[in-house]
Amino acid sequence: MSASSIDASETSPRSSAVSSSPTLAPPRLIAHRGLSASAPENTLAAVRAAHEAGSAWVELDVQLLADGTPVIWHDASVNRCSNGRGRLAKLCLAEARRLDVGAWFDAAFAGERMATLDEMLALIKTLGMGLNLELKLARGHDPAALAEAVVPKAMAMLPAARLIVSSFSGPSLNAARALEPDPARLRLGRLYDKIPKGWEADAIRLEAFSVHSDWTRLTESRARAIKAAGYRLICYTANDPLTFAPLWQWGVDAAISDDPRRFAGRLPDDV
Numbered sequence: 001m002s003a004s005s006i007d008a009s010e011t012s013p014r015s016s017a018v019s020s021s022p023t024l025a026p027p028r029l030i031a032h033r034g035l036s037a038s039a040p041e042n043t044l045a046a047v048r049a050a051h052e053a054g055s056a057w058v059e060l061d062v063q064l065l066a067d068g069t070p071v072i073w074h075d076a077s078v079n080r081c082s083n084g085r086g087r088l089a090k091l092c093l094a095e096a097r098r099l100d101v102g103a104w105f106d107a108a109f110a111g112e113r114m115a116t117l118d119e120m121l122a123l124i125k126t127l128g129m130g131l132n133l134e135l136k137l138a139r140g141h142d143p144a145a146l147a148e149a150v151v152p153k154a155m156a157m158l159p160a161a162r163l164i165v166s167s168f169s170g171p172s173l174n175a176a177r178a179l180e181p182d183p184a185r186l187r188l189g190r191l192y193d194k195i196p197k198g199w200e201a202d203a204i205r206l207e208a209f210s211v212h213s214d215w216t217r218l219t220e221s222r223a224r225a226i227k228a229a230g231y232r233l234i235c236y237t238a239n240d241p242l243t244f245a246p247l248w249q250w251g252v253d254a255a256i257s258d259d260p261r262r263f264a265g266r267l268p269d270d271v
């Protein structure tokens, strides 16, 4: 999966909106929530599994516990991915740590504990990986508080070329940009389900590095417009390399996949 580890200096056309951003390429493939096909999502084990499988980058979700601790977690509740029940945002760190977050996936992962952002960043740094960190804003929560708790830590641990902070939450991204106005020092990715008409105004205002879309809702014309404007285009969650194949021709830069191994030998760079 050599093409998944592309992180070399590579130039591409940039619009004036992003001309001061670094021009390092993101990888072709990013492991979604770690290697979530083979390990419990958003855990240290899932990131180790992604690394062992050859992935250079992972996508992970981050949100805040009741005591303000940033943790790596996707859902608003702990019901699906732990042995507990209830809302994540009501737990303090000690309560969250009592949960088993591995056994729901497979008994082999029993005893896995919820990862704090600090722990996860340390692991990613040690492994030399890149990170697409998704700010997951829980309903009713403060977007600035999320960005302030997360972005400085991530920037302190990882170089700019190995970090993309993304979110569906425009206010969270605005808060992130306010913390670091220089787009060369902080790459931001605007996440959408279906990319709306106003995407470019959003991207310019944010000085975004990348636009991220649900691949099943992306159109060729939108993809080509995003690339013509000089942004990176990243799609989630692609698990079938054959149905995804046409999108590479549209200019999509990277796919976020539960199992990047499935794309081995099936990337545009491979043919």
Ligand code: G3P
Pocket (backbone or CB within 6 Å): 032, 059, 061, 074, 134, 166, 191, 212, 236, 237, 256
């Ligand atoms: O960042 C891409 C993707 O992770 C967004 O959706 O729900 O899997 O976090 P979700």
Ligand code: MG
Pocket (backbone or CB within 6 Å): 059, 060, 061, 134
């Ligand atoms: Mg995500």
